[in-house]
Amino acid sequence: MAETDVSALAALLAEGDVVVLTGAGVSTDSGIPAYRDEEGRWKQSAPMQFREFTGTPLARQRYWARSMVGWARMAKARPNAAHTALAELEHQGRLRLLITQNVDGLHSAAGSREVIDLHGRLDRVICLECKELSAREALQARLVNDNPSFVGQDFVVRADGDVELDVDYARFRVAPCEACGGVLKPDVVFFGENVPASRVQTSMSALESAKALVIVGSSLMVFSGFRFARAAARLGIPIAVVNRGKTRADELSALRVDGNVGELLEGALRAAS
Numbered sequence: 001m002a003e004t005d006v007s008a009l010a011a012l013l014a015e016g017d018v019v020v021l022t023g024a025g026v027s028t029d030s031g032i033p034a035y036r037d038e039e040g041r042w043k044q045s046a047p048m049q050f051r052e053f054t055g056t057p058l059a060r061q062r063y064w065a066r067s068m069v070g071w072a073r074m075a076k077a078r079p080n081a082a083h084t085a086l087a088e089l090e091h092q093g094r095l096r097l098l099i100t101q102n103v104d105g106l107h108s109a110a111g112s113r114e115v116i117d118l119h120g121r122l123d124r125v126i127c128l129e130c131k132e133l134s135a136r137e138a139l140q141a142r143l144v145n146d147n148p149s150f151v152g153q154d155f156v157v158r159a160d161g162d163v164e165l166d167v168d169y170a171r172f173r174v175a176p177c178e179a180c181g182g183v184l185k186p187d188v189v190f191f192g193e194n195v196p197a198s199r200v201q202t203s204m205s206a207l208e209s210a211k212a213l214v215i216v217g218s219s220l221m222v223f224s225g226f227r228f229a230r231a232a233a234r235l236g237i238p239i240a241v242v243n244r245g246k247t248r249a250d251e252l253s254a255l256r257v258d259g260n261v262g263e264l265l266e267g268a269l270r271a272a273s
Contacts, residue, residue, distance in 0.1 A: 005255065005256075005257045006257065006264060006267045006268050006271065007271060008240075008255050008257075009214075009240055009242065009255060009257055009264070009268040010267075010268040010269070010270075010271035010272040011272070012212050012214065012238065012240055012255065013089060013094055013214070013268055013269065013272045014094070014272040015094075015211050015212065016093065016094040016211065017094070017096050017209070017210050017211040017212075018089070018094055018095055018096060018210060018211065018212050018213075018214055019095075019096050019097050019098075019099065019203075019206050019207050019210040019212070019213050019214070019228075020086060020089070020095060020097075020098045020099070020213075020214045020215075020216060021099045021100075021101070021213065021214070021215045021216070021218065021225060021228050021229075022082075022086070022098065022099070022100045022101065022102060022107070022215075022216045022217055022218060023100075023101045023102065023215075023216070023217045023218020023219065023220070023225060024101070024102060024217060024218065025216070025217025025218060025219075025243055025244060025261055026080075026082045026083065026086075026100075026102065026106075026216055026217035026218075026261055026262075027077070027080070027082075027083075027102055027104055027106055027217075028217075029080040029081065029082065029260075029262055030077045030078060030079065030080045030083075030104070030106060031073070031076075031077055032074070032077055032104055047190075047191055048063050048190055048191070049190060049191050049192045050190035050191065050192040050193040051192055053185065053190060054128070054183070054185075057174070058169060058170060060174050060183065061169045061170060061172040061174055062169040062172075064143060064172065064174050064175075065147070065150055065165060065167065065169050065172040066164070066165055067186070068140065068143040068144065068147065068150060069150060069151075069153055069165060071136070071140050074104065074122060075123075075137070075140075077104060077106060078106070078109070079106045079107075079109050079110035080106075080262055081262030081263065081265070081266050082216065082217065082261045082262035082265050083106050083107055083109070083110035083112070084110050084111075085262065085265035085266050085269050086098060086107065086110070086112060086216070086265065087107070087110040087111035087112045088269060089265075089269060090111075090112050090113065090114055091111070092273075094272075095112075095114060096114070096206050096209070096210050097114050097115075097116060097202075097203065097206035097207075097210075098112050098114055098115045098116070099115075099116045099118055099203045099206075099225075099228065100115060100116070100117060100118060101118050101119055101218060101222070101224065101225045102117075102119070103117070103119050103120055103121055103122045103186075103188045104121075104122060105117070105121050105122070105123050116199050116202055116203050117199075118189075118195055118199055118200075118203070118224060118225070119188055119189040119195065119224070120186070120187045120188035120189050121187055121188065122136060122186055122187075122188055123135065123136045123137070124136060124186070124187035125139050125184050125185070125186055125187060126184070126185055126186075126187040127177035127179065127180060127182045127183070127184055127185075128182055128183045128184075128185055129177065129180050129181075129182025129183065130177060130179050130180040130182055132177065132179045132180070133187060134178075136186070139175060139184065142175040143173075143175055146173040146175060147172055147173055149171070150165075150167065150172060153165055153166075153167060189224070195224050200227075203228060204228075204231060207228060207231055207232060207235070207237065208235060210232075210237060211237070211238075212237060212238045212239070212240060213228065213229065213232040213237055213238070213239045213240070214239075214240045214241075214242065215229060215239065215240070215241045215242065215243065215247065215249055215253075216242045216243065216261050216265065217242070217243055217244075217261045218243065218247065219243070219245065219246070219247045219248060220247050220248040220249050221248055226248050226249065229248070229249035229252050229253075230252070232252075233252040238254045238255070239252050239253040239254055239255075240253060240254065240255040240256075240257070241253045241255070241256045241257070242257045242261050242264050242265065243257075243258065243261065244258060244259060244260065244261070245258070
């Protein structure tokens with residue numbers, strides 16, 4: 001990390017009208033592992049696919065068993081320096097919109113208000129039949145009550161509240177929707193599922209009138225995020241990448257700053273003030 005790179009990032013932020021796009025690297029200092037390593041490769045097996053979740057009861061049993069055991073760790077996660085710095089950037093009136101690929105809700109917890117949760121939020125649950133939304137905490141209480149033998153199991157931590165268990169998933173009781181008895185799913189966009197068009201449209205509208213796109217903590221290996229880098233490049237909007245490791249947008253960026261994203265954002269924000 002060169003001091004000149006942080007100064008260049010500070011100058012970009014000082015201009016204001018910035019759109020920020022964040023990924024898993026923003027939340028790793030909060031104890032939430034990322035899916036990919038610094039080369040953009042999977043650290044573990046690929047996450048649950050939408051067709052797999054909806055296709056078989058056993059897939060849903062496996063998902064909810066792992067989610068139930070891992071939820072306590074996820075629910076205890078707190079914003080770190082990166083989240084705080086981005087909330088401060090908004091407070092200073094320099095942030096037009098924050099688009100996050102994360103589903104942990106930590107940007108909102110840090111005080112950011114202009115947030116598009118591109119892939120949804122894990123703290124909400126949706127019924128696939130009646131579309132009713134409910135709180136994840138309420139479902140957690142039902143799952144724990146129905147599956148006491150799964151509580152306290154040893155596990156290996158994975159990304160986004162998921163864990164690896166050595167159990168018979170067929171024994172897990174999945175709670176149905178209390179309103180209609182339908183299938184419950186976390187209110188997140190699974191792999192193989194489309195991001196709601198309204199979120200993409202709102203994000204693109206903000207980007208079209210922005211002075212810069214700053215990509216923070218994301219390899220952009222998934223198209224749902226990479227599309228914004230491509231759009232910025234097409235519009236002639238400068239792109240800055242703040243990340244540990246390579247990204248899919250490196251060749252499109254005017255500025256590349258490598259290192260701990262929280263430290264880099266804090267340093268750039270101090271210099272911009």
